[in-house]
Structure formats: structure tokens, C-alpha cells
Amino acid sequence: MRGTWHGDYLFLFENLILKDFRIRYRNMSLGILWSLINPLVMMGVLTFVFSRVFAQSAAGGPFPLFVLCGLVPYNFFASAFLTGTTSIVDNAGLVKRVPVPREVIPIASVLSNCVHLLIQIALLLVLTLAFGLRPGPQWKWLPVVWILYVIFVCGLALGASAVNVFIRDTRYIVESFNLVLFWLVPIFYSFNIIPKKYVEIYQFNPVAALVMASRNILMEQTRPATSLMVNMLMAASLSMALGILIFRWLKPRFYEHI
Numbered sequence: 001m002r003g004t005w006h007g008d009y010l011f012l013f014e015n016l017i018l019k020d021f022r023i024r025y026r027n028m029s030l031g032i033l034w035s036l037i038n039p040l041v042m043m044g045v046l047t048f049v050f051s052r053v054f055a056q057s058a059a060g061g062p063f064p065l066f067v068l069c070g071l072v073p074y075n076f077f078a079s080a081f082l083t084g085t086t087s088i089v090d091n092a093g094l095v096k097r098v099p100v101p102r103e104v105i106p107i108a109s110v111l112s113n114c115v116h117l118l119i120q121i122a123l124l125l126v127l128t129l130a131f132g133l134r135p136g137p138q139w140k141w142l143p144v145v146w147i148l149y150v151i152f153v154c155g156l157a158l159g160a161s162a163v164n165v166f167i168r169d170t171r172y173i174v175e176s177f178n179l180v181l182f183w184l185v186p187i188f189y190s191f192n193i194i195p196k197k198y199v200e201i202y203q204f205n206p207v208a209a210l211v212m213a214s215r216n217i218l219m220e221q222t223r224p225a226t227s228l229m230v231n232m233l234m235a236a237s238l239s240m241a242l243g244i245l246i247f248r249w250l251k252p253r254f255y256e257h258i
Helices: 009-024 033-052 061-089 092-097 106-131 139-167 168-182 194-203 206-218 227-257
Strands: none
Touching: 009 106, 033 061, 033 106, 061 092, 061 106, 061 139, 061 168, 061 206, 092 227, 106 139, 106 206, 139 168, 139 206, 139 227, 194 206, 194 227, 206 227
């Protein structure tokens, strides 16, 4: 059934996010606690390996906090990008039967991951306080960098979800990309050890940029560099613009390929 949507966008977003949340934790005994357990386990493993086995230090800060500043942005990106990519195909019934704005579906998929993100950010802030680092005026930059980051991921999800309708291998490309990205983002190593010829690449990588910004704000207690903020703004704007362009170009043919 095709037509024009005249409904409540807020109601639509709310229901899509709740549906994704319920499906994800259906039949799980620990439910939403996995949002805390997963990063804590990974933080513990990486802390042991790189602070005990390889004797790697966190460049003047507590290594568990250093690692978690990298894991939280990466975990959100990997999960939101993948679920956003598959969102149109996973909601084929809704796309075919209800004349909802198609763009809402991948964006709602990304926003549903923000529930877990907020829990992990709370864990990150608690750990920051536990290591004796106090809030300061630089903390006001946290919402700014995270909003830009979410916009960036929404743009990627829009473009990838549209392509995935026609090329179903897209989800496996995203999975492989996420695996490679784990090593290319400075999660367990310092930005300071990156060779100079690769510094610009890292600064233009929004995932790496958010990791560096988080460490600036929480560990170094300074505001992120202006160049870093400009790069994040450019990445978010470009990603969203391209995502919308690709999605609207391919959207008219969704019904025939789902």
C-alpha cells in the first residue's frame, strides 16, 4: 500500500525504537544489563593485556578509563551502523504495508542504539569520577561531540540501508569494516604514537575524532581542539547530505526489491 504519511512522527519514532529494543532483549535473562557487561568485560580484557602483558601505559591517565573512552564510541558506531544498514530489509512488512516515511526507519534504528549509548556514557562518567577526575567547564562539549557523532552515523545508516535493499552483501561489508575499524581507532593505544603521515587521516575519522575528544574532555580536562570539532562538523554534514541523497534516489524502487 502506498500513499502519503499524515501521522505523528514522534509516535512513529517512539514505536520503532521500542520495537527494536524489545526484539533485541527478547528471551534474555539479563536484558539491558548487557549494555554494561559487554564494555566492562572488554575493558577488563584490554586493560589486562596492554597494561600487564605488554606493559602499555595510558599516557598519564588510568588505563581502564583510557580504554573505555575508546570502546564506548566504537561500540555505538559498530552496532548502530549495522542495525541501520539492515533496517529497511528487516522492516520489509512495514515498508510494504504502511505509507510511513522510509527515512524514519534507519534513523529510528540508530536512535534505538542511543538507549544503550546513554547507559555506557553514564558508566564512563562514573568511572571518570571514580578515578578522581572532577567535572569541569569542558564537560559542556560532551553533548556537542556526541550529537555530531549520532548525526554522522544516521547519515551512514541512511545510505547503507538503501544500498542494502539492492545489494544484500552490504551488511557483510559493514561487518567486515567494523572489524577492521576496531584496530584503526585508537582504542587501546595512544594517538601520540601514530606516525605523523597518518595523523590527518585519524583526525578526519569521526570515530577516532570522538575517541580523542572524549579523552581531551574527561582525562586531560581540556576542550577538544578546534580543528577536531571542525572535522567532526564536516563529517556529520557530509554524511547526512550524502545519506539523504542516496536514500531518496533509491527509495522509489524499494517496493520492487524487498
